[in-house]
Amino acid sequence: xxVHNPSRDAISMAADHLRNGRLVAFPTETVYGLGGDATNAxxxxxxxxxxxxxxxxxxxxxxxxxIAAKQFGDFGASAEALAQNFWPGALALVVPLQQKxxxxxxxxxxxxxxxxxxxxxxxxxxxxHAVGRPLAAPSANRSGAVSPTRADHxxxxxxDEVAMILDGGATPFGxxxxxxxxxxxxxxxxxxxxxxxxxxxxxxxxxxxxxxNPDSKVRSPGQLQSHYAPQAHVRLNxxxxxxxxxxxxxGPNVPVHHGAMLNLSPTGDIVExxxxxxxxxxxxxxxxxxxxxxxxxxxxxxxxxxxxRLNRAAxxxx
Ligand code: TXA
Ligand code: MG
Numbered sequence: 331x332x333v334h335n336p337s338r339d340a341i342s343m344a345a346d347h348l349r350n351g352r353l354v355a356f357p358t359e360t361v362y363g364l365g366g367d368a369t370n371a372x373x374x375x376x377x378x379x380x381x382x383x384x385x386x387x388x389x390x391x392x393x394x395x396x397i398a399a400k401q402f403g404d405f406g407a408s409a410e411a412l413a414q415n416f417w418p419g420a421l422a423l424v425v426p427l428q429q430k431x432x433x434x435x436x437x438x439x440x441x442x443x444x445x446x447x448x449x450x451x452x453x454x455x456x457x458x459h460a461v462g463r464p465l466a467a468p469s470a471n472r473s474g475a476v477s478p479t480r481a482d483h484x485x486x487x488x489x490d491e492v493a494m495i496l497d498g499g500a501t502p503f504g505x506x507x508x509x510x511x512x513x514x515x516x517x518x519x520x521x522x523x524x525x526x527x528x529x530x531x532x533x534x535x536x537x538x539x540x541x542x543n544p545d546s547k548v549r550s551p552g553q554l555q556s557h558y559a560p561q562a563h564v565r566l567n568x569x570x571x572x573x574x575x576x577x578x579x580x581g582p583n584v585p586v587h588h589g590a591m592l593n594l595s596p597t598g599d600i601v602e603x604x605x606x607x608x609x610x611x612x613x614x615x616x617x618x619x620x621x622x623x624x625x626x627x628x629x630x631x632x633x634x635x636x637x638x639r640l641n642r643a644a645x646x647x648x
Contacts, residue, residue: 333481333495336453340496345460347493348373353380355470355484356457357498358449360420360507360524361477361608362484363392363467364492365457371434374466378436380491383473388439389466390422390447390507394458399423399446402431402464409512411535418450420503420524424511437466447507453498469506476558476608476615476643479504483612504605505635510538522635524604558608560615560622564644568623576614578624590617594627604632607639 334340344354351373353366364380366373368391377389393399396413403425405413412423427433427444438444449455458465469477470484470492478484481497508523510530518539519527530536562576569585571577576590581598584591592610594603614622624644627636 352493355495359451362470364470365465365467368464368466369432374436390445391464417448420507422447571623576619
């Protein structure tokens with residue numbers, strides 16, 4: 331495995347690896363992706379193996395633009411409107427799978443729908459153009475662990491599994507894309523993420539269906555209860571931290587704490603908090619504490635995605 335600055339040579343080397351069925355980690359505007367050729371079943375199998383990911387969890391494919399996306403998915407009026415408004419960007423759309431697409435079955439885990447995203451990151455875009463094939467790319471971490479927002483996070487988790495890491499520095503959003511299914515007129519938020527619910531709901535033609543009730547069939551199989559979890563236990567809505575705990579703070583009013591502490595945003599900026607969330611969890615985890623106490627983070631805008639990830643990090647581990 332080697333880590334490369336994204337020079338033109340490095341991108342064409344990465345494209346060669348991908349065309350030969352090897353895996354390459356690359357930055358997107360959300361988190362680093364563990365990329366493999368989505369038309370090559372063996373490459374896709376390597377992704378599942380590298381992440382130790384449960385087989386039933388389907389992957390997002392990444393393409394350079396909407397025209398490419400239409401080779402693989404059927405875009406109805408709602409999906410088209412969402413793509414026009416948010417692509418390139420941090421929105422993954424689940425649409426019906428094109429019947430004769432060349433996508434490996436493992437990508438969709440046997441579903442008749444496919445999640446597609448057009449990333450808005452220059453390195454991801456250059457790579458997609460250079461490869462000329464759709465890339466299946468989950469976040470480049472072991473399944474269930476905290477998503478990587480820097481190249482060294484990827485190297486720590488997957489150094490033996492990837493042929494190459496393209497280092498684009500810290501990812502701007504730091505939290506995964508929003509997953510929305512748009513099948514016919516039924517538009518549903520499956521995973522809160524870097525595009526907020528409010529951003530979507532301002533569109534005139536788009537009506538988000540009510541969030542599914544927790545007992546209903548899981549529509550986005552990646553939404554496992556325990557996910558994004560550090561080694562340490564996570565205690566939510568902390569107003570102070572006990573001795574021996576680490577404190578993950580938010581905002582200007584921080585309780586006195588003598589142990590390890592990081593503040594997601596001393597000014598209370600939710601975007602800054604999202605960008606630093608996963609690296610803060612990793613950093614506090616590396617201090618070896620048994621518990622990370624997390625202060626309350628507001629739930630509006632990107633706060634919905636942050637709270638979703640924090641709830642999963644705190645969920646009982648199976
Ligand atoms: O920001 C991101 O989306 C990152 C970067 C690398 O693009 N990728 C990412 O992929 O987070 P992954 O594989 O970790 O998450 C894919 C999510 C999972 O929640 C999965 O269940 C859902 O998308 N998904 C994929 N295909 C689906 C489908 N056909 N129907 C419903 N949900 C689907
Ligand atoms: Mg992930």
